[in-house]
Amino acid sequence: MIVVETRAPVRHxxxxxxxxxxxxxxxxxxxxxxxxxxxxxxxTYIIEYLTGMIDRGELDATFIPAESEHAVMSFMIGAxxxxxxxxxxxxxxxxxxxxxxxxxxSTLRVPVVMAIAMREMIGPSSGFPSHQDIITVRxxxxxxxxxxxxxxxxxxxxxxxxxxxxxxVLLPVNVCFDGFYVSYSTARVEIPEQAAVDGFLPxxxxxxxxxxxxxxxxxxxxxxxxxxxxEYRHSHAQGMESAKRVINEVDEEFGRVFGWRYGGLLEKxxxxxxxxxxxxxxGICGTARAVVDQARERGLKLGLLxxxxxxxxxxxxxxxxxEGKAAAGVIDRNLSFGWGAGVVHTELRAALLxxxxxxxxxxxxxxxxxxxxxxxxxxxxxxxxxRAAAGQSVPQVTWxxxxxxK
Amino acid sequence: xxLKRLPRKVGWLLLEKPKLEKAYKELKDREDLGTPxxxxxxxxxxxxxxxxxxxxxxxxxxxxxGGGCVAIGFAGYDRSPGMKITTVLPxxxxxxxxxxxxxxxxxxxxxxxxxxxxCGDGSTADLSLASVSAAAERGENxxxxxxxxxxxxNTGAQAxxxxxxxxxxPTAPAGARYHGKASxxxxxxxxxxxxxxxxxxxxxxxxxxxDYKAKLEKALEVKDGMVYIHVFSPCVxxxxxxxxxxxxxxxxxxxxxxxxxxxxxxxKFRLTKSLTFHKPVREYLKLIGGFxxxxxxxxxxxxxEVDKRMGHLKALAAS
Amino acid sequence: MKEIRIHGRGGQGxxxxxxxxxxxxVIEGKSAGGFPHFATFEKRYSPVSSFVRFDExxxxxxxxxxxxxxxxxxxxxxxxxxxxxxGLRNGGMVVWxxxxxxxxxxxxxxxxxxxxxxxxxxxxxxxxxxxxxxIMLGAFARTTGWVEPKSIVSAVRQKxxxxxxxxNVKAVMxxxxxxxxxxxxxxxxx
Numbered sequence: 001m002i003v004v005e006t007r008a009p010v011r012h013x014x015x016x017x018x019x020x021x022x023x024x025x026x027x028x029x030x031x032x033x034x035x036x037x038x039x040x041x042x043x044t045y046i047i048e049y050l051t052g053m054i055d056r057g058e059l060d061a062t063f064i065p066a067e068s069e070h071a072v073m074s075f076m077i078g079a080x081x082x083x084x085x086x087x088x089x090x091x092x093x094x095x096x097x098x099x100x101x102x103x104x105x106s107t108l109r110v111p112v113v114m115a116i117a118m119r120e121m122i123g124p125s126s127g128f129p130s131h132q133d134i135i136t137v138r139x140x141x142x143x144x145x146x147x148x149x150x151x152x153x154x155x156x157x158x159x160x161x162x163x164x165x166x167x168x169v170l171l172p173v174n175v176c177f178d179g180f181y182v183s184y185s186t187a188r189v190e191i192p193e194q195a196a197v198d199g200f201l202p203x204x205x206x207x208x209x210x211x212x213x214x215x216x217x218x219x220x221x222x223x224x225x226x227x228x229x230x231e232y233r234h235s236h237a238q239g240m241e242s243a244k245r246v247i248n249e250v251d252e253e254f255g256r257v258f259g260w261r262y263g264g265l266l267e268k269x270x271x272x273x274x275x276x277x278x279x280x281x282x283g284i285c286g287t288a289r290a291v292v293d294q295a296r297e298r299g300l301k302l303g304l305l306x307x308x309x310x311x312x313x314x315x316x317x318x319x320x321x322x323e324g325k326a327a328a329g330v331i332d333r334n335l336s337f338g339w340g341a342g343v344v345h346t347e348l349r350a351a352l353l354x355x356x357x358x359x360x361x362x363x364x365x366x367x368x369x370x371x372x373x374x375x376x377x378x379x380x381x382x383x384x385x386x387r388a389a390a391g392q393s394v395p396q397v398t399w400x401x402x403x404x405x406k
Numbered sequence: 407x408x409l410k411r412l413p414r415k416v417g418w419l420l421l422e423k424p425k426l427e428k429a430y431k432e433l434k435d436r437e438d439l440g441t442p443x444x445x446x447x448x449x450x451x452x453x454x455x456x457x458x459x460x461x462x463x464x465x466x467x468x469x470x471x472g473g474g475c476v477a478i479g480f481a482g483y484d485r486s487p488g489m490k491i492t493t494v495l496p497x498x499x500x501x502x503x504x505x506x507x508x509x510x511x512x513x514x515x516x517x518x519x520x521x522x523x524x525c526g527d528g529s530t531a532d533l534s535l536a537s538v539s540a541a542a543e544r545g546e547n548x549x550x551x552x553x554x555x556x557x558x559x560n561t562g563a564q565a566x567x568x569x570x571x572x573x574x575x576p577t578a579p580a581g582a583r584y585h586g587k588a589s590x591x592x593x594x595x596x597x598x599x600x601x602x603x604x605x606x607x608x609x610x611x612x613x614x615x616x617d618y619k620a621k622l623e624k625a626l627e628v629k630d631g632m633v634y635i636h637v638f639s640p641c642v643x644x645x646x647x648x649x650x651x652x653x654x655x656x657x658x659x660x661x662x663x664x665x666x667x668x669x670x671x672x673x674k675f676r677l678t679k680s681l682t683f684h685k686p687v688r689e690y691l692k693l694i695g696g697f698x699x700x701x702x703x704x705x706x707x708x709x710x711e712v713d714k715r716m717g718h719l720k721a722l723a724a725s
Numbered sequence: 726m727k728e729i730r731i732h733g734r735g736g737q738g739x740x741x742x743x744x745x746x747x748x749x750x751v752i753e754g755k756s757a758g759g760f761p762h763f764a765t766f767e768k769r770y771s772p773v774s775s776f777v778r779f780d781e782x783x784x785x786x787x788x789x790x791x792x793x794x795x796x797x798x799x800x801x802x803x804x805x806x807x808x809x810x811x812g813l814r815n816g817g818m819v820v821w822x823x824x825x826x827x828x829x830x831x832x833x834x835x836x837x838x839x840x841x842x843x844x845x846x847x848x849x850x851x852x853x854x855x856x857x858x859x860i861m862l863g864a865f866a867r868t869t870g871w872v873e874p875k876s877i878v879s880a881v882r883q884k885x886x887x888x889x890x891x892x893n894v895k896a897v898m899x900x901x902x903x904x905x906x907x908x909x910x911x912x913x914x915x
Binding site: 033034062064065066067068070071074075076077078079080081082083084100101104210211212213214215216217218219220221222223224225228 | 482496
């Protein structure tokens with residue numbers, strides 16, 4: 001969180017809520033009229049938060065009870081095509097079951113916002129924290145923002161509608177946060193007043209689609225022509241490219257209105273004078289900040305690069321941020337099978353091609369299946385990073401937390 | 407004189423033709439909402455069904471076409487739409503739930519627009535059964551029409567769970583070890599009618615357009631729940647039959663009780679085409695190449711199943 | 726930073742208690758987090774646990790609690806099923822839901838103070854139900870002195886359903902006032 005001076009600061013109500021409750025408050029403040037959800041740990045409680053708000057008259061919305069995540073995303077596509085702002089949430093197997101309409105949502109350019117309480121993919125039957133679920137669908141055309149704590153869930157969900165509905169973007173957006181650690185955990189959250197959010201986020205008025213029966217258009221008709229599909233994909237890629245600019249702009253505007261912002265595509269924490277850099281996403285950044293502070297006390301010039309936008313992938317911004325650093329260690333709470341490395345690690349390496357003075361990049365696989373990423377594991381990662389910076393031979397990928405076993 | 411005993415042709419002229427003509431005459435001034443041409447096979451009854459259906463339902467309609475033959479036939483290719491009304495082509499797996507999302511938006515914003523799902527049996531009875539059943543249980547106010555051609559005909563006529571027992575398909579061909587479809591096929595219309603959220607369920611056939619038309623008109627009146635109509639749709643290529651034969655087959659399916667015509671309003675069943683005498687099922691099988699391999703034993707088994715189901719239906723209608 | 730573990734059974738409100746306590750700390754301007762045990766598949770009356778941590782400065786680490794400074798026990802019967810005091814830090818505290826320490830309860834050497842409260846009696850008198858979570862939060866405030874009871878009361882008012890608020894406000898105060906704190910500096914049970 002980066003504090004911003006504002007002329008007329010927005011009044012916030014200070015409270016403590018779970019990550020999912022924070023998302024529900026964002027939905028309420030964004031006046032989302034069409035909602036659905038299907039229970040799956042650790043996302044389940046979003047349903048009772050939303051129906052509770054509707055029941056108490058705090059939110060004027062329709063919640064469609066669903067028989068599956070597949071149906072949930074299908075409701076969202078239908079309602080969004082017809083003109084509704086829409087929100088839902090899922091995780092893990094639910095996301096996997098939703099994959100078919102998930103892809104359709106992005107390729108039909110419907111600006112659905114979906115929270116992801118990230119968890120491990122089965123098997124063995126783990127439902128505990130990991131980023132494997134959402135990382136696996138990275139090429140399905142959604143904007144994917146990774147956030148760290150409950151406050152950022154609330155703020156980013158509000159921003160997500162503005163990004164998704166931006167005429168230059170028109171893409172669905174995932175707000176991804178760690179299952180349990182954030183989704184089920186109660187923490188301090190400041191909830192802005194409705195008027196401020198109304199000023200920041202205007203109502204959704206689609207201009208790119210209409211289901212007016214008189215129009216006689218066909219949505220998603222049979223594409224015999226490869227040319228047509230090429231045009232769709234090119235336009236989609238341009239929307240993704242525009243999203244880089246829009247994510248930064250929306251973040252800055254958010255800061256001006258609400259008094260803090262998050263850095264847009266990425267956040268640099270004590271990075272400017274750092275020699276060694278930790279690169280990671282979502283909740284791991286919280287522990288990493290504490291680790292950076294401790295290392296600084298020991299005189300070690302360690303910094304943190306928090307990747308907020310994974311899709312679009314801010315390759316140029318990462319290249320610039322890491323220019324001239326001695327070594328960068330990427331902590332991935334996911335695994336790209338066949339690479340033997342984490343996805344952020346492999347993509348960062350691709351992004352650094354062409355850099356004048358790229359850092360030595362090493363990767364760490366950590367925290368799969370909810371295994372806690374402890375301070376000891378960070379110490380070990382820093383040790384590898386220091387040796388890499390000193391030009392010593394180190395493995396490209398180190399698995400943290402299973403040294404004893406392997 | 408007992409009209410039912412008249413020779414077939416005479417009976418048809420006296421009893422059916424006037425009703426049929428009346429139905430078409432009533433639609434004379436109604437706009438055909440399909441665009442010219444169709445991407446379906448020669449002789450396919452689907453084109454007739456589709457044009458007729460939307461002529462009755464009218465312009466104030468958003469159509470959701472499940473993938474398959476209807477998509478190929480009328481969703482439109484590339485930049486040319488296949489219908490004069492707005493159409494959405496969903497995935498095979500979610501026609502009912504996508505339609506739900508659209509209808510819920512119209513309901514919230516106070517727009518009285520018909521949302522009509524028009525979808526084949528592979529999608530309805532198999533791939534999206536959970537979606538259709540859940541929408542029915544919730545009583546979503548959509549008109550769901552399943553055209554049942556008893557197979558995934560668009561991919562080459564593989565069997566679905568509505569395919570009639572014994573039909574030769576690539577899934578179970580007629581040969582030394584396979585003897586066509588080994589199971590009897592589910593009664594999807596009855597299954598749907600038993601959902602409490604379905605305010606109106608019916609079967610329909612283009613051999614009886616006046617009957618189908620009356621059912622579509624009832625469907626338009628329903629505002630408090632889901633409508634499910636299951637329409638018989640013989641497949642020229644998949645079933646192996648002549649291109650001028652599909653309406654005859656449709657008629658024979660009704661006359662043999664293989665595809666009885668009925669409706670259920672809020673669970674109250676009624677046979678809309680009541681037969682004093684029904685023909686044996688083998689009369690129907692004779693018209694279709696895909697059944698030519700059937701043994702006498704198989705025909706007997708199918709007849710027993712047809713009789714059993716008709717018994718159930720009559721019991722429901724009598725209750 | 727101080728860490729707290731709450732033991733209860735499914736339906737006794739251990740998870741809600743963690744959430745209320747976290748909010749109470751936030752109301753006092755502290756940084757705090759409350760969360761259920763991740764691997765708990767909560768079933769009615771099965772053993773469950775939840776955690777709270779708080780600090781004067783911002784808490785950024787996302788980790789579970791392994792070495793609590795205080796253990797709150799909502800159900801005395803759990804002693805047979807769960808290692809209630811596992812990892813309790815030296816100088817740690819225990820808040821126990823009975824008027825006296827039951828005979829045979831092996832309190833660890835690390836426990837320096839025990840807060841005792843007759844939760845069953847208060848629950849009967851005030852709540853009319855055998856749910857001790859808010860009573861125990863009052864007793865926790867008395868035992869540890871880490872939070873003002875009025876902050877817990879504010880949290881109850883914010884988070885609990887309207888029809889439950891007044892009873893539970895009374896329960897918090899009754900727990901606070903009814904708690905007896907036993908010093909175990911000598912490492913001896915009383």
